[in-house]
Amino acid sequence: MKKLTFLVLTSIAFFACKTEQKQTTTASKTYTEAAYKQDSTQIKKLFSIALTEGKSYEWLRDLTQNIGSRLSGSEGAAKSVIWGEKLMKEVGLDSVWLQPVMVPHWVRGEKEVANYEFNGEKINVPICALGGSIATPTNGITAKVIEVKNIEEAKKLGDKANGKIVFFNGAFDNTLINTFRAYGGCVAQRFAGAATVGKFGAKGVIVRSMTNGIDDYPHTGSMGYGDIPKEEYIPAAAISSRAAENLSKHLKENPNIEFYFKQSCENLADAPSHNVVGEIKGSEYPDKIMVIGGHLDSWDLGDGAHDDGTGIVQSLEVAYLLKKNNIQPKNTIRIVFFMNEENGLRGATEYARLAKENNELHIGALESDAGGHTPRGFSIDANERNIQLVQSWKNLLAPYGLHDITAGGSGADIGPLKDDYVTLVGYRPDSQRYFDYHHAATDTFDKVNKRELELGSASMASIVYLMDKYLYNKETLKP
Amino acid sequence: MKKLTFLVLTSIAFFACKTEQKQTTTASKTYTEAAYKQDSTQIKKLFSIALTEGKSYEWLRDLTQNIGSRLSGSEGAAKSVIWGEKLMKEVGLDSVWLQPVMVPHWVRGEKEVANYEFNGEKINVPICALGGSIATPTNGITAKVIEVKNIEEAKKLGDKANGKIVFFNGAFDNTLINTFRAYGGCVAQRFAGAATVGKFGAKGVIVRSMTNGIDDYPHTGSMGYGDIPKEEYIPAAAISSRAAENLSKHLKENPNIEFYFKQSCENLADAPSHNVVGEIKGSEYPDKIMVIGGHLDSWDLGDGAHDDGTGIVQSLEVAYLLKKNNIQPKNTIRIVFFMNEENGLRGATEYARLAKENNELHIGALESDAGGHTPRGFSIDANERNIQLVQSWKNLLAPYGLHDITAGGSGADIGPLKDDYVTLVGYRPDSQRYFDYHHAATDTFDKVNKRELELGSASMASIVYLMDKYLYNKETLKP
Numbered sequence: 001m002k003k004l005t006f007l008v009l010t011s012i013a014f015f016a017c018k019t020e021q022k023q024t025t026t027a028s029k030t031y032t033e034a035a036y037k038q039d040s041t042q043i044k045k046l047f048s049i050a051l052t053e054g055k056s057y058e059w060l061r062d063l064t065q066n067i068g069s070r071l072s073g074s075e076g077a078a079k080s081v082i083w084g085e086k087l088m089k090e091v092g093l094d095s096v097w098l099q100p101v102m103v104p105h106w107v108r109g110e111k112e113v114a115n116y117e118f119n120g121e122k123i124n125v126p127i128c129a130l131g132g133s134i135a136t137p138t139n140g141i142t143a144k145v146i147e148v149k150n151i152e153e154a155k156k157l158g159d160k161a162n163g164k165i166v167f168f169n170g171a172f173d174n175t176l177i178n179t180f181r182a183y184g185g186c187v188a189q190r191f192a193g194a195a196t197v198g199k200f201g202a203k204g205v206i207v208r209s210m211t212n213g214i215d216d217y218p219h220t221g222s223m224g225y226g227d228i229p230k231e232e233y234i235p236a237a238a239i240s241s242r243a244a245e246n247l248s249k250h251l252k253e254n255p256n257i258e259f260y261f262k263q264s265c266e267n268l269a270d271a272p273s274h275n276v277v278g279e280i281k282g283s284e285y286p287d288k289i290m291v292i293g294g295h296l297d298s299w300d301l302g303d304g305a306h307d308d309g310t311g312i313v314q315s316l317e318v319a320y321l322l323k324k325n326n327i328q329p330k331n332t333i334r335i336v337f338f339m340n341e342e343n344g345l346r347g348a349t350e351y352a353r354l355a356k357e358n359n360e361l362h363i364g365a366l367e368s369d370a371g372g373h374t375p376r377g378f379s380i381d382a383n384e385r386n387i388q389l390v391q392s393w394k395n396l397l398a399p400y401g402l403h404d405i406t407a408g409g410s411g412a413d414i415g416p417l418k419d420d421y422v423t424l425v426g427y428r429p430d431s432q433r434y435f436d437y438h439h440a441a442t443d444t445f446d447k448v449n450k451r452e453l454e455l456g457s458a459s460m461a462s463i464v465y466l467m468d469k470y471l472y473n474k475e476t477l478k479p
Numbered sequence: 480m481k482k483l484t485f486l487v488l489t490s491i492a493f494f495a496c497k498t499e500q501k502q503t504t505t506a507s508k509t510y511t512e513a514a515y516k517q518d519s520t521q522i523k524k525l526f527s528i529a530l531t532e533g534k535s536y537e538w539l540r541d542l543t544q545n546i547g548s549r550l551s552g553s554e555g556a557a558k559s560v561i562w563g564e565k566l567m568k569e570v571g572l573d574s575v576w577l578q579p580v581m582v583p584h585w586v587r588g589e590k591e592v593a594n595y596e597f598n599g600e601k602i603n604v605p606i607c608a609l610g611g612s613i614a615t616p617t618n619g620i621t622a623k624v625i626e627v628k629n630i631e632e633a634k635k636l637g638d639k640a641n642g643k644i645v646f647f648n649g650a651f652d653n654t655l656i657n658t659f660r661a662y663g664g665c666v667a668q669r670f671a672g673a674a675t676v677g678k679f680g681a682k683g684v685i686v687r688s689m690t691n692g693i694d695d696y697p698h699t700g701s702m703g704y705g706d707i708p709k710e711e712y713i714p715a716a717a718i719s720s721r722a723a724e725n726l727s728k729h730l731k732e733n734p735n736i737e738f739y740f741k742q743s744c745e746n747l748a749d750a751p752s753h754n755v756v757g758e759i760k761g762s763e764y765p766d767k768i769m770v771i772g773g774h775l776d777s778w779d780l781g782d783g784a785h786d787d788g789t790g791i792v793q794s795l796e797v798a799y800l801l802k803k804n805n806i807q808p809k810n811t812i813r814i815v816f817f818m819n820e821e822n823g824l825r826g827a828t829e830y831a832r833l834a835k836e837n838n839e840l841h842i843g844a845l846e847s848d849a850g851g852h853t854p855r856g857f858s859i860d861a862n863e864r865n866i867q868l869v870q871s872w873k874n875l876l877a878p879y880g881l882h883d884i885t886a887g888g889s890g891a892d893i894g895p896l897k898d899d900y901v902t903l904v905g906y907r908p909d910s911q912r913y914f915d916y917h918h919a920a921t922d923t924f925d926k927v928n929k930r931e932l933e934l935g936s937a938s939m940a941s942i943v944y945l946m947d948k949y950l951y952n953k954e955t956l957k958p
Contacts, residue, residue, distance in 0.1 A: 048654040174930070175527040177879055213929060374853065374909045376880065400656055401855065401909070403882040430853045430880070430909070432930045450692060451653070451911045 039469075040396055043462045046321050047400060050458035055320055056313040057450040059087065060372075063312065064303035064445040071131075071300040072340040073105030073271035080296050081274045084312070084337045088278035091320050093335065096278035101350040103340040105271040106131055108300055109264030112237060113140070114206075116259045118250045125247070126240040127206070128218040128301065129263040130190060131343045132225075133236040136204065140262030141165065141235065143203045147251055151188045154196045161200035165259050167251075168193045168207040169244050172435070179212055179431040180370070183438075186210055187221070190238065195225050198232035205236040206261065208244035210435065216240045217440040220299050222343040237261055275347045276337040280319055284330040288473060289355075291334050291365040292318050292464060295341030295413055302443030306434065309445075310372025310453055312337055314427075317457035318366075318464055329468045331363060338413040341369065345412060352416030363473040364423045366460055367411025373429040374452045375459045377404030382423035385472050390425070393466050402459055404428060421474040423467065427460050518948075519875055522941045525800050526879060529937035534799055535792040536929040538566060539851075542791065543782035543924040550610075550779040551819040552584030552750035559775050563755035563791070563816045570799050572757035572814065580829040582819040584750040585610055587779055588743030591716060592619070593685075595738045597729045604726070605719040606685070607697040607780065608742040609669060610822045611704075612715040615683065619741030620644065620714065622682045626730055630667045633675045640679035644738050646730075647672045647686040648723050651914070658691055658910040659849070662917075665689055666700070669717065674704050677711035684715040685740065687723035689914065695719045696919040699778050701822040716740055754826045755816040759798055763809040767952060768834075770813050770844040771797050771943060774820030774892055781922030785913060788924075789851025789932055791816055793906075796936035797845075797943055808947045810842060817892040820848065824891060831895035842952040843902045845939055846890025852908040853931045854938045856883030861902035864951050869904070872945050881938055883907060900953040902946065906939050 050056075067083060070076040081098065088096040114127035129135075146161060148154045149170040157166065168189035172182035187210055194205045209219035218238045225233050239247070251257055276296065282288060294311020298304020315335050322329060339347035355362060377397075380387050387407050394405050409415075410424035418424060429452070437443040529535075546562060549555040560577065567575040593606035608614075625640060627633045628649040636645065647668035651661035666689055673684045688698035697717045704712050718726070730736055755775065761767060773790020777783020798814050818826035834841060856876075859866050866886050873884050888894075889903035897903060908931070916922035 047656070051653045174530045177526070177934075179930075374911050398882070401882075403877070432853050432934065433928050436928070449912050449915070451658075455656075455911065 039466065042325065042327065042465055043396055045325050046461045046465065047455070047458040049321055049324050050317065050454040050461070051451065053324065054317060054454040054457060056317040056453050056457050059313040059316070060305065060309050060448060060453065061445055063309050064305045068303045069300045070296060070298045070304055072103040072273060072297045072343060073268070074300065077273060077297055077339065081276055084276035084296060087316060088276065088335065091316060092323060093278035093319060094281045098274040099277055099350060099354065100272060100274055101339060101346050102270040103273045103346045104344045105268040106343060107266050107268060109135065109266060112261065112263040114237070114239065114259070114261035116257050118254065118257060123246070125243045126216050126218050127237050127261055128220045129265040130207070130223040130236045130238055131220055131299065132223050132267065133194065133263070133265055134233050135264045135266060136235045136262050140260055141204045142258050142260045145247070145251060145257055145259045147248060151192055151196055154193065157197060157200055159200065161197045161202040164202055165204045165206060166193065166197045166202045167247065168205065169248050171208060172212045174212055179435050182212065183210055183435060190221050191223050194223055194234050194236040195228050198225070198228055198234045202234055204234050204261065206259070207236065207238050209238045209241050211241055211438065212435050214242045214245060216242055217442055219438060219440040220301055221439045235263060237263060273339045275339050275351055277334060279332050279334040280322070280329060282330055282332040283328045286332050288331040288361050288363045289334050290331050290363060290464065290467060291336050291414060291417065292460065293336035293338055293413055294368045295339070295347070296337040297340050297342050299342055299439045301439065301441040302437065303445060305443050305445050305448050306371040306437055307439065307443055308341065308369045310448060310456065311368035314368045314372070314453065314457040314460055318461045321457060321461040322465070327465060331468050333464065333468070341413050348413040348416050355417065361474070362417050362422050364425070364467045364471055365410070365414035365417050366425045366427065366464060367414045368427040368456065368460060369411050369413065370427065370431065371429055371434040372448045372453045372456055373433055375401050375455050376430050377402045377406065377428045378463060379406055379408040379410060379426040379428055380423065381408065381410040381418065383420060383477065385477060386423045389470060389472065390423070396466070397462065400455065400459060421477065423471055425463060427456065429456055518945065521804065521806065521944055522875055524804050525940045525944065526934070526937040528800055528803050529796065529933040529940070530930065532803065533796060533933040533936060535796040535932050535936050538792040538795070539784065539788050539927060539932065540924055542788050543784045547782045548779045549775060549777045549783055551582040551752060551776045551822060552747070553779065556752060556776055556818065560753045560755055560818070563775060566795065567755065567757035567814065570795060571802060572798060573760045575757035577753040578756055578829060578833065579751060579753055580818055580825050581749040582752045582825045583823045584747040585822060586745050586747060588614065588745060591740065591742040593716070593718065593738070593740035595736050597733065597736060602725070604722045605695050605697050606716050606740055607699045608744040609686070609702040609715045609717055610699055610778065611702050611746065612673065612742070612744055613712050614743045614745060615714045615741050619739055620683045621737050621739045624726070624730060624736055624738045626727060630671055630675055633672065636676060636679055638679065640676045640681040643681055644683045644685060645672065645676045645681045646726065647684065648727050650687060651691045653691055658914050661691065662689055662914060669700050670702050673702055673713050673715040674707050677704070677707055677713045681713055683713050683740065685738070686715065686717050688717045688720050690720055690917065691914050693721045693724060695721055696921055698917060698919045699780055700918045714742060716742060752818045754818050754830055756813060758811050758813040759801070759808060761809055761811040762807045765811050767810040767840050767842045768813050769810050769842060769943065769946060770815050770893060770896065771939065772815035772817055772892055773847045774818070774826070775816040776819050776821055778821055778918045780918065780920040781916065782924060784922050784924045784927050785850040785916050786918065786922055787820065787848045789927060789935065790847035793847045793851070793932065793936040793939055797940045800936060800940040801944070806944060810947050812943065812947070820892050827892040827895050834896065840953070841896050841901050843904070843946045843950055844889070844893035844896050845904045845906065845943060846893045847906040847935065847939060848890050848892065849906065849910065850908055850913040851927045851932045851935055852912055854880050854934050855909050856881045856885065856907045857942060858885055858887040858889060858905040858907055859902065860887065860889040860897065862899060862956065864956060865902045868949060868951065869902070875945070876941065879934065879938060900956065902950055904942060906935065908935055
């Protein structure tokens with residue numbers, strides 16, 4: 001910040017020029033007028049095809065409405081693997097195969113129930129078990145409630161938590177423009193809440209749903225017990241943000257509220273499942289691989305439309321758009337529908353393990369797992385030279401609303417591929433609406449806009465086209 | 480384009496520097512590190528307040544759900560004037576008043592009906608009269624259909640249109656990233672279709688709805704007969720995009736289809752209405768005025784949520800945010816809820832007429848009439864010096880997704896204020912979803928996202944803050 005204001009003081013232009021020149025030095029190695037013309041023309045074509053002949057919207061309708069939710073180990077997940085393999089073949093990829101992987105198999109059981117009495121009135125609370133949680137005793141749990149705002153407060157509870165239900169009520173910081181940052185600031189309550197207070201003898205944990213707004217839907221998500229002893233495992237659930245607001249208010253008037261909740265979820269033995277993989281062989285470097293993917297599994301409450309059905313159909317549409325536009329990639333383009341991102345990352349881990357075992361050279365990877373909303377940009381996790389290279393494309397991408405080309409994280413499923421040479425990129429659509437639906441019953445097809453989805457596919461195809469053409473790899477990076 | 484590629488060839492950086500330096504020359508006049516710090520801090524505050532204490536979403540809920548549609552001359556429009564005056568007073572503007580204006584009073588009458596027989600089956604067509612159209616005869620119109628794709632084709636029809644219903648079926652160009660450009664390429668069919676073919680003895684006009692997608696809703700909107708003789712007036716209606724696609728297909732199989740439609744709309748005598756105006760007096764230049772506004776009227780099919788309820792509540796929220804943030808504007812900030820943008824622009828015309836009559840000096844104006852979606856930028860209609868000034872703020876606005884700061888049009892309601900010195904700005908949210916709802920029964924409150932709406936209010940408040948502080952006016956522009 002200090003540096004920024006200084007630069008602004010001395011000259012915004014100077015700062016801008018420095019950046020620009022760096023980028024051009026990088027780009028100029030590859031750039032001629034003809035190349036720029038060709039690239040901007042190809043990108044325009046990719047967008048035009050996506051917006052007039054795109055398939056992603058109908059693919060998503062089929063996945064979300066004919067299969068629906070796809071929690072790892074579920075029948076929906078198994079169906080989606082067959083669906084994905086069939087669709088990749090229809091799109092005409094050179095080869096399509098399944099990668100076997102064992103996944104956690106957690107089941108929700110019957111619908112959860114929660115309520116408490118306040119001023120003689122019974123208040124019903126929208127609640128759902130967190131993925132990975134154990135069940136309550138058959139008759140449920142009834143206990144007094146102790147409210148905290150974050151994990152740090154919870155760590156200090158000690159005996160105060162004994163025999164209580166610990167209520168994690170830390171809300172999103174709505175002043176953060178990027179809602180994923182607000183999520184990052186709260187999600188530890190959901191993931192580590194139970195593991196934090198189990199040792200204090202707490203009877204259970206209820207967590208405020210991870211969302212920006214005030215709604216009546218519980219938003220589920222993964223939690224873990226880490227390495228705490230089994231006897232310290234306690235049930236954990238999410239309650240709607242409105243119920244959390246009300247409970248907090250009611251507790252101020254009556255700290256002795258007895259909260260009741262009941263859930264019958266269960267962790268079953270690991271189940272067999274698959275990553276779905278298909279590729280277009282590279283014309284010049286068939287052994288150099290670029291992965292484009294999202295995750296096929298979803299939570300069980302909605303239809304997994306934005307998380308991550310959109311990433312799945314956009315990833316496959318990248319291949320469809322390249323073929324439709326007669327772009328033959330130099331490197332091998334591999335589309336991967338990863339299994340089990342939500343509660344284990346087993347698919348991604350297995351994909352990376354096999355890549356290593358088979359000495360595959362991955363030069364790049366692109367993931368779409370931030371929803372199907374209108375395009376904003378890309379986040380790049382790579383060596384400095386490739387970060388500068390990707391940022392030098394900003395004039396080619398800006399006409400499509402892709403202005404945020406920043407260094408940062410990429411995606412959970414491609415993360416395990418990280419090394420000193422691979423360029424990992426995360427597609428970044430607008431984040432404002434995402435947590436309205438995230439992990440809730442409201443994550444359904446009707447929340448996805450056709451054009452926004454297609455613009456995302458074209459944005460991804462455009463950067464894949466440029467990465468395939470220009471990316472520095474292990475050899476070319478050498479001075 | 481030629482110029483662009485040439486510049487790209489010679490150096491992207493050079494091009495960028497030139498632009499940047501121009502901007503800094505402009506900005507440097509006003510800019511110190513302290514000023515930049517203060518501005519970025521104030522803007523951050525405006526966004527934080529909007530996202531945590533914003534009122535616009537609840538105001539919009541009230542306007543759309545308790546009043547609903549607000550077509551000029553209707554009871555809803557009258558109620559919205561009272562609503563607006565009351566709300567401006569609640570927000571604590573220094574003074575609030577109504578500007579009387581006579582507005583067109585068109586009424587739809589009973590629900591329109593349309594159908595035709597194809598292969599022995601009766602096809603019902605979702606249809607609605609266009610605003611300003613005359614009715615059909617009481618028994619409706621039945622005639623053969625002649626299809627055209629645009630006004631130019633229609634102009635050449637001559638006798639071929641005699642006794643026919645002319646079907647304007649030009650679709651949006653979905654390859655245009657900005658959907659308003661696609662709308663601009665089609666809307667002449669809706670506005671001028673009837674006036675174009677009336678003289679050929681056509682019996683009526685049906686127009687494909689102005690929308691990007693394929694849906695089952697007719698999208699209404701204004702049409703005019705211009706100065707053609709009354710006897711050439713023919714009824715005009717919009718049909719849903721899906722119905723248009725089907726009719727076009729069916730006509731290829733059977734050109735003799737007899738299309739029936741019936742509408743009982745009517746143009747009544749002009750009705751009295753009002754612009755709602757409120758202001759915060761300027762602390763240094765009370766006689767220099769900046770207008771912030773949207774239009775209070777809407778079409779009658781939906782609730783006028785995105786068009787233009789969002790612009791109304793965002794405009795008032797600008798005043799709320801400035802007050803809440805203890806920013807006392809140097810110039811007078813005037814909030815205007817314009818009446819009759821949709822079918823006459825009478826409110827805007829009267830506002831500008833009065834401004835001239837009273838020798839008011841307007842130095843700037845900002846309009847929000849492009850929906851309540853996530854912020855993208857601003858379009859500036861001003862002298863070169865002020866365009867460069869506004870563009871020099873891009874580093875202050877970029878953190879909020881406001882990257883598109885371009886020279887161009889502003890808005891219909893502030894347009895009449897144009898002169899050599901005033902700076903007219905149009906707020907530009909993302910356009911992808913806008914025409915899904917535009918002028919249709921689907922333009923309802925549930926389509927508006929709370930954060931996106933609030934981000935828009937804060938974006939507008941931020942540029943108003945900067946315009947108030949830095950804008951060159953008639954005096955300061957002098958060399």
